[in-house]
Amino acid sequence: MKDNKTVGIFPTGSRTSQEGAPLKRGASTIAMLSKSPILPVAYVGPTKIHGLLTGQAYINIGKPIDINDLPKDLKRNERIDYITKEIETRTAKLQQELHEIVKSL
DSSP: OTTSOOOOOOTTSSTTOOTTOOOOSHHHHHHHHHTOOBOOEEEESOSSHHHHHHSOOEEEEOOOBOGGGSOTTOOHHHHHHHHHHHHHHHHHHHHHHHHHHHHHO
């Protein structure tokens, strides 16, 4: 991240976790310490490599979460919890929108 590279992190701790699984705090901690924005993303599609080659995948990308826009009065752990909740809220909304889109196809 210090070289302005993109890093993809699955905040549930696994790329194949179930929808609605609780988020880990690692992605929020890394974003906060590096002052990097978070791009919330929802995915519907195959979870195995073979399925990616033969199936269809759909992605819904949300607006970035700017770490600098957080309330200033929060302590470190409160900031991490706030970021984690924001990721959870936004990705859940994106996931719901994506399911509605896929259903209508």
